[in-house]
Amino acid sequence: MKTLKLAFRLLLERPARLAFTTLATAAAVGLVIWISSGYEALEKTYDEYSNLALGRYELTVAPIQLDEGVYVSEKVLAELRKDPSVRDADPMDSLRLAIRIDPKLNERGANAGNREDSSGKSAAGLSPASGANGVESLRSPQGPDGPGSGPNARLPSLRFIATDASLPPFDLSAGVWFERESLETLSVVLRKDVAEGRGLAVGDYLSVEFAQPNAEGDTEVLLQVIGLLDAPSLSGAEAVGIPMLVPGSGEAFVTAATLEKMTGQAAQIRLLGIALDPNTDITKFRFGWAPRLNAFATPVQFQEAFEIEEALDQAAAAQNVRMQSYAATGIAMVVAMLVIFCSLSMGVTERIRQFAILRAICMTRFQIGFLITFEGMALGVVGLFVGVGIAWLVLRAIAATYDQMLYHGIGLGVWTLTLACLAALGGAALASLFPIYRAVRVKPLDAMIPIQSSAIHQSLSWWWTIVGLLLIAVNPLLTFVLPPSEERVYLSMAIGFGSMTVGFILIAPLVVVLVDLGLSPLLTRLFGVDPKLLASQISNNLWRTVGASIAMAFGLGLFVGIQVWGFTMLEAFIPGNWSPDAIAVMEPGLPKHVAARIASVDGVDADRCLPLVVEQPRLIDDITGSAQRPSVTRQDNVVIVGLDPRAALLAPNSLLEFDWVAGSREEAVMQMQQGHACVVPDHFLEETGLSVGDSIALAPPRNSAHPAIYRIAGAVRLPGWHWQTKLTGLRPRTHRAAALVFADYESVAEDFDLPVASHVWFSYADSIERSERSTTQIKEMVTQLLEQEMRRRSGGLSAADADTLRPQDPSVRVVAVQGIRDHLQGAARRWIWVISQVPLISLVIACLGLLNVMLASVRARRWEFGVLRSIGFTSSDLTRAIFLEGLLIAIVAALLSVGFGLLGGWCGSAMAQYISFFGGLHPPMVIPWLPIIAGVCLVLTLGLFTAAWPAISIGRTRPMRLLQQGRDFV
Secondary structure (H helix, E strand, C coil), rough: HHHHHHCCCCCCHHHHHHHHHHHHHHHHHHEEEEEHHHHHHHHHHHHHHHHCCCCCCCEEEEECCCCCCCCCHHHHHHHHHCCCEEEEEEEEEEEEEEEEEEEHHHHHHHCCCCCCCCCCCCCCCCCCCCCCCCCCCCCCCCCCCCCCCHHCCCEEEEEEECCCCCCCCCEEEEEECCCCCHHHCCCEEEEHHHHHHHHHCCEECCCCCECCCCCCCEEEEEEEEEEEEEHHHHHHHHCCCCCCCCCCCCCCEEEEHHHHHHHCCCCCEEEEEEEEECCCCCCHHHHHCCCCCCCCCCCEEECHHHHHHHHHHHCCHHHHHHHHHHHHHHHHHHHHHHHHHHHHHHHHCCHHHHHHHHHCCCCCCEEEHHHHHHHHHHHHHHHHHHHHHHHHHHHHHHHHCCCCCCCCCCCCCHHHHHHHHHHHHHHHHHHHHHHHHHCCCCCCHHCCCCCHHHHCCCCCCHHHHHHHHHHHHHHHHHHCCCCCCCHHHHHHHHHHHHHHHHHHHHHHHHHHHHHHHHHHHHHHHHHHHHHHHCHHHHHCHHHHHHHHHHHHHHHHHHHHHHHHHHHHHHCCCCCCCCCCEEEEEEEEEEEEHHHHHHHHCCCCEEEEEEEEEECCEEECCCCCCCCCCCCCCCCCCCCECCCCCCCCHHHEEEEEEEEEEEEHHHHHHHHHHHCEEEEEEEEHHHHHHHCCEEEEEEEEECCCCCCCEEEEEEECCCHHHHHHHHHCCCCCCCCCCCCCEEEEEEHHHHHCCCCCCEEEEEEEEECCCHHHHHHHHHHHHHHHHHHHHHHHHCCCCHHHHHHHHCCCCCEEEEEHHEEEEHHHHHHHHHHHHHHHHHHHHHHHHHHHHHHHHHHHHHCCHHHHHHHHHHCCCHHHHHHHHHHHHHHHHHHHHHHHHHHHHHHHHHHHHHHHHHHHCCCCCCCCCCCHHHHHHHHHHHHHHHHHHHHHHHHHHHHHHHHHHHCCCCCCCC
């Protein structure tokens, strides 16, 4: 009991230190709760929605590209209905249409008793004949607390899904579904939450506005609500850009005949709902049908619940942010550990003589260790409770503000509290270990011996420095010299990064001493401070300085590492200089000789302009290993481009400026001209284990029974081909591809039945500045050329060319490569900044640890400062000296963090090649100096800012007051 009372007194001995340590720990806990709880609720929302979004269907079928005018073919529906495993195949159309609500009409209907009650009886009675008059726009929607509001009533429009399915896609909570004999009736079934948000019930009416073709003004159609569906909702789904249409996307359901009457156009098939026989193996069914679905004129694909959740995760980054919550827990735990360590370490240093006296009088080593353990855990517990309390208040405010997006609510779940406890208590436990070790080693005789600076200098062991440097070398050794297998990559990462972290901690004392010896004299001359005031200050209090420096270096080190890792990974996806300036995408395509005329268009470099044929065939064999672990380079298909090999690769002003890794330009061109030879990216050879001279077998989508064999004639570096093919329509059949392959025009056109060129690659004839302004002009001229060819076709073009031109409206897009670069870099910078915020926040929190160090350092030297003031040093001299002391600690933190970040980011980006979906491209290391310099400046500024309070406090204290404090031994 006496030991416990003493522990309490020691804890309360320094109220300011207790307050700052508690505040820092609470901030770290709040950081964990802020991230993990909010996104845990978001992920719960996504998970529930994805499991329910398909309704009674096990699968849906939709076009791979959800572009306007792209529909599912009738042939797909017919073929699927022939399959005995398919119980129902229901086609659906989808449109977002403006609506209007007539409150007076619905009020009359309610008074007349025509609304359907919850029993589900049919609503009848009201005639919609005259309901279009006096209809009011839904401008001020209200929520469940009032008619017409809530998250689903923000827009005066609804997403309608048209279907003639005999059964509703979701359970009915009220009313009825469309009956076969009444499919012509103008009625609508609403999602329950939409009806509540709009203030509608069964029996009410809503009016739909649509501009019909060949009609003056908007057409208005009145629909009666006959049922409510208990379907899932995800408010804001379209706002975050979810690239997937599912039955759950619908807010209002009508029949195909009703949609046709509203729009004046026949319903199209944008989506197929597939209900399977209960005994069907979904996996076998999907993979059996996948090649057949891909072979249709409009390639389509299956969608399952897990793919919906994946689309949600990709659109809103829920999965990434959940991982960020785990990372935030680790960061917060380390920050709490370092801040508490600084506090405990200072307490042990200040109480060395007290501990020695207690050891001499009555206390055992165990009891001394208990004092430190209690103080450390008490700091963690108090910080935990304060952090949880503040975080709870903040989350309540967030939940009240953003309840429309997080309709599950947001709060402190069990998992969130577990992470918070781990951060606070785990950090406190780790922080106590070394101070306990120092305290229990105190001998009773130490009470008679003042601690001198020289004794502290002895703690700097050169052996520690050597061991630290060796441990730092472990990470690059395991990453680049002895690269791991995919099965052991996580073990290698744990060993490598763990060793590197310990290594930087071990060399921190050396960095402190070197900074003190090298920069202290320079800074004193620069700021006009007597060198004796700053001599050996940070190295005399070595462990204080090391603790504060590491606390600050941790946040900045992670920031630098994220920047290096992010921009290094980004380098592989930014289109390189090998690519021409722009690509023209043409619908319909043109014959090769006609497309070649684009070279004569003003603004186009005639020597660097070639027509292309493009296809995306599947690989006959899974040579990339996509079935084991798919990634951006491990897919079951490739994009193959056919072009003139000599003009593209060997001409004096060749179109493609490749960096050759295997094979030679001349030999590759010669083989390509002979036919069925190709050039592949270097990463494709690494993933497949192939080499120059080997062959790849491709399955033509329109003739999969006759594989196309291509011999590899060379390998080149193609940085950025992924995004270039994504944004230019070079992936016509699926959204992923293993490689961009180049072959001769004739072979590709013949093998894959491509009679026309769909793209033209070209460079600008003038400067980049001029070319950006002339892109629109080039597009217009290419469009004119395309229209001329279409007119010539109808006017008696030769039979061969006439067969190659498809009768459809011409469309041209000109995509500049520089625009792709700008778009990608801008998006990547924003994303990297988002994940860099947590380390920067931890850096600010760690400044509280530095403030504790500065206060302890100043308090220990108050008597010395009093003496200095008495012999002639001014308050300005002392203030500047303390500012410089804070700056020196910040410099130590900056050096440690930059070294850790550069090495960690370099090794991390290399390890990502084995585990990341976007790995496998092996980009060179990129050092983004601008954000790194900005981070270093932030650390230096925080160091000066943290030293401000102690410096100004000493400067404003009178010399006699300083002398009265007595001399502390440190």
